[in-house]
Amino acid sequence: MKEIVAKNQVELGSARCIQLALSGIMFRLFRSSITIVILGLAVAFLAHMLAYSVISGTTERAIWAELEAERSLGVRLRRLESPDAFASLLLQFQKQDAHRLAEYSRWGALSASEMEQTLRRAALVADFERAVQNFTNRQRAILAGDRNAIELLEYIVSPEALNAFLERCRQIEVRSPLGSREALETLVTVEWPALQEVLHRVREGHRRAVAQLERELEGQRISDALIQTPEEVKGAAEAVGFYTAAYDFDRLAAFARDARHQRRVEESIGSLRIRQSLAGRLNVPPVEIHSLRVMEWIAENKDHAAELDQLLGETEGVEAIGADNLYRVATHFLKFRRLQSLVPIAPDLDAEDRFFGLDQSGRWLILLAFLVCVIGVANAMLMSVTERFTEIATMKCLGAMDKFIMMMFVFEAAIQGLVGGIFGALFGVFLAWVRGVSEFGGTLVLAGVFGTVLLSALLALTVGILLAVLAAVGPSFAAARLAPMEAMRVE
Amino acid sequence: MIMTAENEKPKQTPPDRAVIVRTLDLEKVYGSGEAATYALNGVDSTIMRGELIAIMGPSGSGKSTYFNMIGALDAPTKGRILIDEVDVAQLSASELAFLRCRKIGYIFQSYNLIRYMTALENVTVPMTFSGTTPEDARRRGMELLDLVGLGDRWQHRPIEMSGGQQQRVAIARSLANQPQILLADEPTANLDFQTGEEVLEILRKINQERGVTVICSTHDHRLLYLCNRIMWIRDGKVERVEKRENMTIKTGKIGGES
Ligand SMILES: Nc1ncnc2c1ncn2[C@@H]1O[C@H](COP(=O)(O)OP(=O)(O)OP(=O)(O)O)[C@@H](O)[C@H]1O
Numbered sequence: 001m002k003e004i005v006a007k008n009q010v011e012l013g014s015a016r017c018i019q020l021a022l023s024g025i026m027f028r029l030f031r032s033s034i035t036i037v038i039l040g041l042a043v044a045f046l047a048h049m050l051a052y053s054v055i056s057g058t059t060e061r062a063i064w065a066e067l068e069a070e071r072s073l074g075v076r077l078r079r080l081e082s083p084d085a086f087a088s089l090l091l092q093f094q095k096q097d098a099h100r101l102a103e104y105s106r107w108g109a110l111s112a113s114e115m116e117q118t119l120r121r122a123a124l125v126a127d128f129e130r131a132v133q134n135f136t137n138r139q140r141a142i143l144a145g146d147r148n149a150i151e152l153l154e155y156i157v158s159p160e161a162l163n164a165f166l167e168r169c170r171q172i173e174v175r176s177p178l179g180s181r182e183a184l185e186t187l188v189t190v191e192w193p194a195l196q197e198v199l200h201r202v203r204e205g206h207r208r209a210v211a212q213l214e215r216e217l218e219g220q221r222i223s224d225a226l227i228q229t230p231e232e233v234k235g236a237a238e239a240v241g242f243y244t245a246a247y248d249f250d251r252l253a254a255f256a257r258d259a260r261h262q263r264r265v266e267e268s269i270g271s272l273r274i275r276q277s278l279a280g281r282l283n284v285p286p287v288e289i290h291s292l293r294v295m296e297w298i299a300e301n302k303d304h305a306a307e308l309d310q311l312l313g314e315t316e317g318v319e320a321i322g323a324d325n326l327y328r329v330a331t332h333f334l335k336f337r338r339l340q341s342l343v344p345i346a347p348d349l350d351a352e353d354r355f356f357g358l359d360q361s362g363r364w365l366i367l368l369a370f371l372v373c374v375i376g377v378a379n380a381m382l383m384s385v386t387e388r389f390t391e392i393a394t395m396k397c398l399g400a401m402d403k404f405i406m407m408m409f410v411f412e413a414a415i416q417g418l419v420g421g422i423f424g425a426l427f428g429v430f431l432a433w434v435r436g437v438s439e440f441g442g443t444l445v446l447a448g449v450f451g452t453v454l455l456s457a458l459l460a461l462t463v464g465i466l467l468a469v470l471a472a473v474g475p476s477f478a479a480a481r482l483a484p485m486e487a488m489r490v491e
Numbered sequence: 492m493i494m495t496a497e498n499e500k501p502k503q504t505p506p507d508r509a510v511i512v513r514t515l516d517l518e519k520v521y522g523s524g525e526a527a528t529y530a531l532n533g534v535d536s537t538i539m540r541g542e543l544i545a546i547m548g549p550s551g552s553g554k555s556t557y558f559n560m561i562g563a564l565d566a567p568t569k570g571r572i573l574i575d576e577v578d579v580a581q582l583s584a585s586e587l588a589f590l591r592c593r594k595i596g597y598i599f600q601s602y603n604l605i606r607y608m609t610a611l612e613n614v615t616v617p618m619t620f621s622g623t624t625p626e627d628a629r630r631r632g633m634e635l636l637d638l639v640g641l642g643d644r645w646q647h648r649p650i651e652m653s654g655g656q657q658q659r660v661a662i663a664r665s666l667a668n669q670p671q672i673l674l675a676d677e678p679t680a681n682l683d684f685q686t687g688e689e690v691l692e693i694l695r696k697i698n699q700e701r702g703v704t705v706i707c708s709t710h711d712h713r714l715l716y717l718c719n720r721i722m723w724i725r726d727g728k729v730e731r732v733e734k735r736e737n738m739t740i741k742t743g744k745i746g747g748e749s
């Protein structure tokens with residue numbers, strides 16, 4: 001009779017695994033906490049990169065919108081006082097802004113078909129401009145010299161110049177703009193002159209409208225009239241063809257008023273008396289008095305504003321503005337300057353739709369961060385598994401299945417990844433917030449980013465756990481696969 | 492090997508005793524090329540069911556290696572191991588785990604306790620793997636610790652125990668799942684005279700009362716009075732196998748030898 005019959009070993013549930021993994025972690029608390037810290041740092045790094053990208057992107061876009069709103073007020077005010085520049089007219093026909101086009105068709109008395117023609121021609125010119133822009137520097141030097149696109153367009157109007165241009169295109173193997181010779185020839189000889197003619201007509205119409213507006217306001221400067229009677233100016237502007245529905249005249253009036261105050265301050269610095277007494281107050285030589293410095297001084301407190309206002313009042317030919325107005329203008333001026341320095345160029349407005357608002361370089365950075373994570377985590381897990389080969393071997397000697405051992409390590413890694421990951425993600429997001437505050441200060445925009453930031457924290461956490469688990473699977477599989485005594489011998 | 496054949500005299504073993512472990516031309520080489528060490532070099536041996544066999548030999552003769560082979564803990568370089576007439580090489584991973592867990596008990600020379608577990612937890616590890624409920628495991632674990640005289644130290648961890656105490660925990664653990672074969676690698680090496688005596692008594696009782704086959708390597712001569720046979724190993728070979736009846740007179744010489 002056989003006494004020993006080999007049967008299949010029972011398989012144990014994950015509860016026992018977790019229990020064992022936990023008691024292992026508790027025993028090696030110091031070692032485990034180092035692993036957890038490494039995991040946490042890796043996750044913090046990732047979470048920080050993602051969250052900061054979201055926070056800074058949102059803030060930059062909000063700041064840009066504010067700057068644009070302010071700039072567009074300036075543009076609107078200017079347009080009431082003088083006609084649009086030729087280049088800006090062309091740009092508006094290319095961008096096809098409905099409000100502007102409504103004004104232009106009135107001023108240029110453009111029929112519907114004329115408008116259609118003009119839009120088509122403007123688009124053609126845009127194609128030409130784009131083609132020129134896409135030249136490399138070398139090609140540009142050969143084909144256009146130091147002319148810009150419009151200058152080039154006007155240059156190749158003579159047949160000889162056009163021939164020479166196309167010949168050179170052939171020589172350096174560049175596709176000529178618009179493709180065919182015929183298209184290019186019609187553009188320079190027919191379309192472009194016709195377009196220019198319409199643009200001039202529109203510009204002339206705009207000039208007439210401005211002149212009429214001034215007449216209507218009885219010789220007052222438009223911005224002065226605007227400050228006093230915005231509603232009246234609005235009516236008059238509408239009558240001469242401005243599309244006033246898009247203009248907030250009260251804001252425009254406030255803007256014009258502040259601009260006038262600001263100009264006053266700047267002009268008053270020119271007066272020797274004021275300059276000298278300001279120099280005394282600011283404790284700098286008179287030559288160093290300039291508008292930024294004065295604005296900063298005013299914004300320091302309202303007493304300074306009152307002092308300057310008194311100075312203005314005492315000076316001949318200058319009238320006082322009011323301390324409150326001065327203070328407001330100065331703080332607004334400084335704020336605008338600071339916003340401008342925070343976001344000097346347009347942020348990528350499409351970024352919102354992209355992966356956590358990351359641009360090309362941001363994505364490389366994330367990849368790098370990810371690699372650092374992989375290496376850090378793999379190293380930490382490798383060490384924590386290899387130093388326990390004896391334990392694995394002992395368990396195998398006592399009848400543990402390979403699967404159970406692997407499961408134990410996977411759970412251990414997952415637990416460590418979870419703990420380290422939660423702290424790391426929180427820490428990373430916290431750091432992103434601190435960095436945002438130190439960079440943007442009070443202008444930091446947190447509204448609406450909560451969801452995305454939470455998502456970036458969760459993503460980093462998941463990556464951390466997955467990495468930890470994957471990094472543990474390799475070495476523990478290698479250990480579990482060996483015969484017990486072979487594993488015992490591994491150093 | 493020729494000597495083995497002469498000394499073993501298999502025909503003299505009682506017919507009611509079946510072979511439980513058999514090795515055929517067992518060879519284990521560590522390393523390769525120049526550095527190759529023949530830890531076992533052609534070992535043919537048979538161990539009978541229910542016997543208590545002592546394995547003796549100088550240090551480095553291959554006793555522990557032999558244990559690892561017949562305990563299915565390591566693969567031989569050459570040769571076969573049959574446990575209850577089943578070739579170990581043919582067992583699946585799961586069946587091997589079953590065998591190690593329930594049929595064979597191991598007392599390692601270096602104890603191999605798990606560092607982060609208490610004495611009781613260490614003793615119950617094999618029961619965990621065999622699917623015993625935690626309550627049963629705990630109860631039986633305490634019984635086993637009482638048996639080796641460590642009932643009051645069940646919550647000590649290995650680092651908090653002396654070498655002898657750790658060895659006794661290892662002994663308790665080896666009995667966790669009531670194995671059919673007990674492999675004891677120098678179980679009394681670190682014990683004082685009195686405790687060593689107790690451990691030998693435990694081995695004897697397990698052997699006689701439960702009929703467990705006990706294979707015990709040792710330098711302890713007291714075992715010679717308890718065992719049925721002695722197998723002498725030297726340089727990875729079985730030098731000779733003697734029945735105890737035939738060797739009582741020679742004890743003095745044996746002492747000089749090992
Ligand atoms: N992992 C190993 N790598 C290389 N050689 C080894 C290894 N393990 C054992 N050996 C060698 O195999 C031989 C037998 O070793 P083993 O441990 O079986 O001896 P032992 O009889 O148990 O000795 P002891 O009485 O000292 O425990 C020794 O010469 C040893 O050097």
Ligand SMILES: [Mg+2]
Binds near residue numbers: 555556600676
């Ligand atoms: Mg040994």
